[in-house]
Amino acid sequence: MAGLAANKTKGGQALPPAGSRLQKNLSRRVSxxxxxxxxSPQSSIDIERQRNNPPPHRPSxxxxxxxxxxxTIGTLFFIILVVGAxxxxxxxxxMPDFYFKSLNVTNLEISTTNSDTxxxxxxxxxxxxxxxxxxxxxxxxxxxxxxxxxxxxYIGTFHLPxxxxxxxxxxxxxxxxxxKNVPVADAxxxxxxxxxxxxxxxxxxxxxxxxxxxxxxxxxxx
Numbered sequence: 032m033a034g035l036a037a038n039k040t041k042g043g044q045a046l047p048p049a050g051s052r053l054q055k056n057l058s059r060r061v062s063x064x065x066x067x068x069x070x071s072p073q074s075s076i077d078i079e080r081q082r083n084n085p086p087p088h089r090p091s092x093x094x095x096x097x098x099x100x101x102x103t104i105g106t107l108f109f110i111i112l113v114v115g116a117x118x119x120x121x122x123x124x125x126m127p128d129f130y131f132k133s134l135n136v137t138n139l140e141i142s143t144t145n146s147d148t149x150x151x152x153x154x155x156x157x158x159x160x161x162x163x164x165x166x167x168x169x170x171x172x173x174x175x176x177x178x179x180x181x182x183x184x185y186i187g188t189f190h191l192p193x194x195x196x197x198x199x200x201x202x203x204x205x206x207x208x209x210x211k212n213v214p215v216a217d218a219x220x221x222x223x224x225x226x227x228x229x230x231x232x233x234x235x236x237x238x239x240x241x242x243x244x245x246x247x248x249x250x251x252x253x
Contacts, residue, residue, distance in 0.1 A: 126164070127162060127163045127165070127170045128161070128164070129159070129160070129162075129172070131157065131158065131159060131160075131236065132158035132159065132160050132203070133156070133157070133158035134155070134156070135156040136153050136154070136186075136227060136232065136234060137153070137154045138152075138153060138154045139151070139152070139153040139223070139224060140153070141220045141221070141223075141224050143217070147217070148214060149215055149220045150212040150214055150215070151186065151187070151210065151213045151215045151220055151223070152209070152211050152212060152213070153186070153187075153210050154207065154209050154210075155187075155189060155208050155209070155210060156207045157177075157204075158203070158205050158206075159202075159203070159206065160201070160203050161194075161196055161201070161202045161204070162201040162202075163198060163199060163200050163201070164199070165198055166198050166199045167198055168198055169197055169198055170195070170196045171194075171195050171196075172193050172194050173193045174190065174191060174192050174193040175190075175238045176188055176190055176191070176238070176239040177189050177190070177191055177236055177238055178237040178238075178239065179210075179235070180235045181226070181232055181234050184215070184222070184223060185215070186213065186223070189208045189210065191206070191238075
């Protein structure tokens with residue numbers, strides 16, 4: 032009995048039974064911190080690849096609709112552009128030609144009244160050529176005003192009546208009118224008279240559409 036008591040005491044302290052120590056050792060728990068666990072090299076490479084190469088984005092239905100609408104609008108715009116270019120080329124090639132062949136000033140006279148007012152009188156002869164290249168469409172020429180000047184010196188204005196031209200047709204018109212008692216400055220009248228006598232008179236003709244006034248001179252067929 033004494034020996035058994037000696038086994039149970041050591042240094043005056045009671046020792047736990049042998050069976051209870053074994054049970055205590057078996058129930059001991061061990062915990063690991065994730066930060067202390069070092070990942071494998073292959074795991075680090077896979078994580079880095081996922082960060083640098085995110086998964087592809089699948090196109091949504093909205094993006095597909097926007098792409099279809101943009102493609103449709105672009106196609107329509109291209110078709111309109113081609114049709115417009117073809118129509119413009121056809122229309123430009125069939126534009127009528129209208130130009131002056133000749134412009135003659137004859138019987139130019141200058142008169143001065145008692146009030147020192149100078150007037151200019153002259154006969155104007157105009158040769159026109161009009162060509163309609165279109166084989167199907169007629170051309171209507173509206174009435175126009177023709178303004179005559181010589182080196183910024185106003186001579187007078189006369190009226191060109193409108194006319195209609197048949198398809199694929201060419202016309203030559205010879206028209207004449209008379210400018211009578213057009214007031215001009217005395218110095219300008221003398222300069223015009225001198226150049227006309229020396230056959231050096233340069234006449235500028237400017238056409239204005241739909242600006243006919245009652246004071247304009249009417250140009251009639253010769």
